[in-house]
Amino acid sequence: MDKGKIIFLNGVTSAGKxxxxxxxxxxxxxxxxxxxxxxxxxxxxxxYLQEDYWKYLSEVxxxxxxxxxxxxxxxxxxxxxxxxxxxxxxxxxxxxxMEIMKDNPLEIVEVYCPLDICRQRNIDRGDRYESQSxxxxxxxxxxxxxxLRVDTSVSSAEECAQQIIEAFx
Numbered sequence: 001m002d003k004g005k006i007i008f009l010n011g012v013t014s015a016g017k018x019x020x021x022x023x024x025x026x027x028x029x030x031x032x033x034x035x036x037x038x039x040x041x042x043x044x045x046x047x048y049l050q051e052d053y054w055k056y057l058s059e060v061x062x063x064x065x066x067x068x069x070x071x072x073x074x075x076x077x078x079x080x081x082x083x084x085x086x087x088x089x090x091x092x093x094x095x096x097x098m099e100i101m102k103d104n105p106l107e108i109v110e111v112y113c114p115l116d117i118c119r120q121r122n123i124d125r126g127d128r129y130e131s132q133s134x135x136x137x138x139x140x141x142x143x144x145x146x147x148l149r150v151d152t153s154v155s156s157a158e159e160c161a162q163q164i165i166e167a168f169x
Contacts, residue, residue, distance in 0.1 A: 003104050004076040005168060006068050007032070008097075010084050010144065011111030012133040014121035016152030016160070017081045020111060023161035024079060030169055033071050036081035040064040058090035065100045072104045084108075085139040094141040107147040107168050111160070117153050
């Protein structure tokens with residue numbers, strides 16, 4: 001059985017990852033299962049996240065990667081909606097991802113948006129704080145080898161989805 005493709009959408013909060021995921025899931029030409037930091041974070045009780053947020057988030061992120069690998073091993077295409085940050089609790093994050101996915105077809109897409117636009121999107125959303133994207137940008141892994149870059153400040157989610165499909169399928 002052929003392994004499914006794993007497409008990792010990497011970017012700071014409000015860059016547009018989840019909106020691209022939704023655009024990809026609306027398509028009829030390629031089907032994806034989705035794993036996302038936000039979804040897996042919900043698997044951890046709020047009391048534990050308040051007690052030691054990065055410890056528990058780091059553990060669940062690694063479990064998320066193993067879940068994506070399992071789907072791929074079963075021939076299913078997977079979207080990962082996440083962010084590769086380097087914190088002490090998860091270092092070396094990018095290398096851990098690459099080790100887990102070493103036998104799977106992984107493509108990492110940089111979902112880019114200028115930070116001033118992300119800041120405004122954070123304000124408009126109301127469920128993020130204004131500087132959250134800036135803080136994540138500072139923590140972002142530096143040596144990521146991207147397969148593709150999409151820019152949500154100049155392309156719609158549907159256009160970004162089309163770029164991804166054209167690049168990898």
